[in-house]
Amino acid sequence: MEMVNITIDNRKLQVPKDYTVLEAARYANIAIPTLCFLKDINEIGACRMCVVEIKGARSLQAACVYPVSEGLVINTKSPAVREARKVTLELILSNHDRKCLTCVRSRNCELQKLAEELNIKDIRFEGETYKLPLDNFSPSIVRDPNKCVLCRRCVSMCKNIQGVAAIDTNERGFKTIVSPAFNKSLNEVPCTMCGQCINVCPVGALREKDDTDKVWQALENPDLYVIAQTAPAVRVALGEEFGMPIGTRVTSNMIAALRRLGFNKVFDTDTAADLTIMEEGTELINRIKNGGKLPLITSCSPGWIKFCEHNYPEFLDNLSTCKSPHQMFGAVLKSYYAEKMGIDPAKIFVVSIMPCTAKKFEAQRPELSSTGYPDVDVVLTTRELARMIREAGIDFTNLPERYFDDPMGKGSGAGVIFGATGGVMEAALRTVAEILGGKPIDDDSLEYNEVRGVKGIKEASIKIGDFTLKAAVAHGLGNARRLLDRIKAGEAEYHFVEIMACPGGCVNGGGQPIQPSEVRSWIDLRRERAAAIYEEDRSLSIRKSHENPAVKMLYSEYFGEPGSHKAHELLHTHYTKRENYPENK
Template sequence: MNNVTLTIDGQKVTVPENYTVLEAARSAGINIPTLCYLKEINEVGACRVCVVEVEGARTLQASCVLQVQDGMVVKTNTKKVREARKAVVELMLSNHKGDCTTCERNNKCELQSVANDLGVKEVAFEGEMTETYEDTSSPSVVRDPGKCILCGRCVSVCSKVQNVGVLGFTNRGFETIVTTAFNKDMRDVPCINCGQCIAACPVGALKEKEEIDYVWDAIEDPNKHVVVQTAPAVRAALGEEFGLPMGTRVTGKMAAALRRLGFDKVFDTDFAADLTIMEEGHELLDRLENGGKLPMITSCSPGWIKFCEHYYPEFLDNLSTCKSPHQMLGAVVKSYYAEKNGIDPKDIYVVSIMPCTAKKFESQREELQSTGYADVDSVLTTRELAKMIKQAGIDFVELPDEDFDEVLGESTGAAVIFGATGGVMEAALRTVAEVVTGKELEKIEFEQVRGVEGIKEATINLGDKEVKVAVAHSTGAASKLLDQVKSGEKEYHFIEVMGCSGGCVTGGGQPHVTMKDRMTKDIRKERAKALYEEDEAKTIRKSHENPMIKKIYDEYFGKPNGHKSHELLHTHYVKRENYPLK
């Protein structure tokens, strides 16, 4: 590709010819503010906050969609530019709820940040505000159009990345809003609860449905035995909420903080990830050996499961019947753990700390009550856990490292990589390969399934068998893959699907990321590094070698995919109408 040289604020800048002026400026360390821009997802020039002056042009230009040209002269900091940007932001604020101090995104709001940087001290425009109402109908996602700035980022992510498309623009002019078809409540449309719209939103117009107060009430209840569990991806991102660099692993501090919050037991969802591999791995072997439905598709991601139920119900029989790991652990806590400790399951309250908003919907499914009680009682996102830690006045960064509680806190390296795309596949292959061949793997890393390509493929030799596998992350990539399987273009034995791009590390409940970080870092890779580091640091790195997993089968389940495990650890899924939601 050819390079071009342009002048930005008197500085000569040479960049590839396919760059925009925004990208060229940032490559030279010149910051141009943006609000609607999401690289390769929402590049529409809608908000006009990124306008610049270009020599020879009669009007200001939106730098996020303006292609560089050789010899172009650009000014990003003239009086005309500053006044235009300021006016645009003031217009946004004039039709925006002014509850900043109590807003979910206070101090992490991109509109607030841009307004501060531009020196907006008052809103010059007064008048009518668009009438809206807050939609709290979904168990996972709360939508508040009164804070929406019409940037379109949620619309583009929902349609282009996730291939769901439940959000869109309606009406015109001042009456324009982002909403669902026919302005229906979120619970009445085929939303998959993935929360990627929340992650994309620059303001507080979208957020998770908070359950913090329920958890505090349970902790305060002397009749409740409150058990908490944490997903693999949480330890790779929680530190960001306390100023630590992206990708900092905070496993020990997280366990310590949870104890100080008052939980009776602190368990690790990674234990159940190992349990999932035992069940799912043997389920795959059974299907391969006995003519079961293939390809078998993983069932750990509730956003993906709901997507399949709505849009690809013909693949429901392909789904592994395994519950997701946190639901498995909830079932184990209310059965095995309850029996061992003489606690009535009705008095146990299970809290899951998850990177995922779809887990909130999942925990309410009627199919996930194998003990007669909900496997999981409350789900908190990584962001909600950070709020609780701050509410409790805990100095997170200064906490000493502590371990999880036994037995359900023991896990392997295979379990922790569940949080990254390809991790479930790799963990399963580590176990399945040794079960099939009866030999120890010389190299346990299956690097063929790592990385952030939308779809990854590999052929794995398992003794005399060749197993074709594929990994997809984001439901948009899953759509492409399943369409290829439906048409006969592709054939696989085993498929891993994660609902979010990059896997759980970029789930809808993870810490918000600044626009600068989005431009300069691959969040998926930065957070995944922490998980692979923890995998390498583990003494045991294969699920079937976890001594506590062996113990629970010896004492309780008998064998993988046995009668007892099917009662507690497996489930079924249902076809859902696309519209309206049933």
């Protein structure tokens, strides 16, 4: 790599030629404050928090977008630099809704941290402030424009990475606002509820709809039998909320904490993920054998489903009719499990702990209530669960070893890897390869590395006996768009396609712990959390869905076989074309 010589705060060093001043400073262990910057997502030099003095330049320059060059002399903390940063921050704070004490992002707020780091003790400017209405009509996302600092990280995420463009910067000057078009609610526009905007928001302007009260109430209600189910991605991220390193597996602590919160049962959504594989695998085999609609596209990600309903209705018949795993699980709990345990399904209250905000929307879909009751009563994100654990005063890092409850607490490794991009594909392959191939595959050959990793679109041709299965995996809706456009144009052909709304899959879902720019700009959360997922998979003795004893039991005692009438009734669903901006007449 070509290097250049620079001087930064009187230190001479060599840095790669393609570095920005911000990267060079980081390389020299010099922290430069940033606010709008988020590597690879938002590099626009707009907020001016990262200004530095460059020798020979007429004015202060934004370090995040200023490229290094041979002989560059940089001062990152001259009086002019410190004064400029302070004034900029004071101005941003002057019309910010500073109710930090009751803000969901308090102590995890990049603005609050800047105020502390820059030693702001007084805000000299008492300018005009605004009081704009809260947009809390979406079941998933709350938008509070009064807390917005106009950094545009969410806009870039929504438009450039996700290809959704539900929000943008509107109006101008002091009235500038990040909002959907025509001041509509997020609920009325093609927002997919993926929640990626929340994860990149430096402040509390975007947050999940908090449903913890509903759960507290259910837990206090003696008439209810309250069951928690947890998605695979939660157990590899929840620890971050309690200061543990990224990628720590906290399965046991999570179960123990849920028990202490008072849930009657703690089950593993992985059981239902395995059930999904049985149903979806069967659907795939049937479509291939009987000339059905191909490619079959996965349906686990509710953000992706809503995106498809809005933007690619021509692919609705390609979607697997399988409900997402937690919805399947809810339906099983309120039918089979209720019967088996002799509990009135009306009294079963299912709480899904998910890495996902879109699942809050999904749980409200009227069609997802096959038993006559909603499959799932409340969806909590990883962050909301952490909030409940803190509120209950549970010492999360210091809990006894606990396991999921039987009989629905058994998940296979295949169910676990649902949490990372490529995981559903790999889990399906482990089962389909064995069924189509007609012979068991050993542990050494059940890891499909070609569908793992963070590459936006992954393709694989998998030989199963004489048959070659062509598969593709896309994560992040922008990548989904690119892949679908290629399929539409006839440029690519597949049998099976996995799509996850969030970049990296569920491990990086919109309900996961929020890491600030200074962490997520330099550490790939998707990779670190996925590594923990694959570790968990390897630690399990059962790694194929069809070998999961809970799944075998469900089919022998209740469903008969995958794709049976009963299975269709409870485990499958249908989709609806959605208009993007319906006009009120």
